Amino acid sequence: MEEIKVSPDYNWFRSTVPLKRIIVDDDDSKVWSLYDAGPKSVRCPIIFLPPLQYPVYWDLLEFCDGFRKLLDHLQLDKVHLFGASLGGFLAQKFAEYTHKSPRVHSLVLCNSFSDTSIFNQTWTANSFWLMPAFLLKKIVLGNFARGPMDPKMADGIDFMVDRLESLNQSELASRLTLNCQNSYVEPHKIKDVAVTIIDVFDQSALSLEAKEEMYKLYPNARRAHLKTGGNFPLPVNTFVKTSAARKHLQASLSPRQMPSFWFPWKPKVSWENVEEPA
Known part of the structure; x- marks a missing residue:
């Protein structure tokens, strides 16, 4: 974890980019937290989930309604996610x-899924709110890789464990509930949205079947593959995250619509070329 937290890139970001806290619900305890980066002239920005932090929501409809209100508050008609x-x-x-x-112009999906049933936890989803924080953390940590691993992957896991420790019981329980309650994506409703899928070649919590299901769901999606990264490729390969976003937007937008990306450093990463589906 220290490797990431003391890195010049991380500290530059935290010291330069402001963290905003926004309330859009009637309940003042429901606070959205986001880092406001990029030129204000871009009216269709790209939003990253995470690090966008959302309030405690217990069902998907409630989350979607809250996110819509957030975009309304930010006066954004459409976004890339x-x-x-x-x-x-x-x-x-x-x-x-x-x-x-x-409201969504395009999607970039990294190590993601389309059906919560893959976790075999739908029957317990409605009881997470009753569980103590230590038990919820144990459930999450059970999916983390163990044993010898690449130092960068170990740093990524340590970083995410540190972030996990920052969540209180209700925040953690609500996220597990959203992750596991019985739901799936209806692809016919988003068939006109441009999609890029990013997968990791090495060990991750997602099964090969879950990845194949994503390919079937989005047969025309662009595909990017990372050689390493495990469950948390974004903390491990920060530049890859931005490179993927750039490649995706270049494929989805005209040059005039492209938001600018500024790199204050020149990291060395391994990026597999985007592969078109067969």
């Missing part, structure tokens, strides 16, 4: 939720 793991599932559900009046 980059979602990792649960964030990717929530991004798909929001695109589905707004399909009659589209």
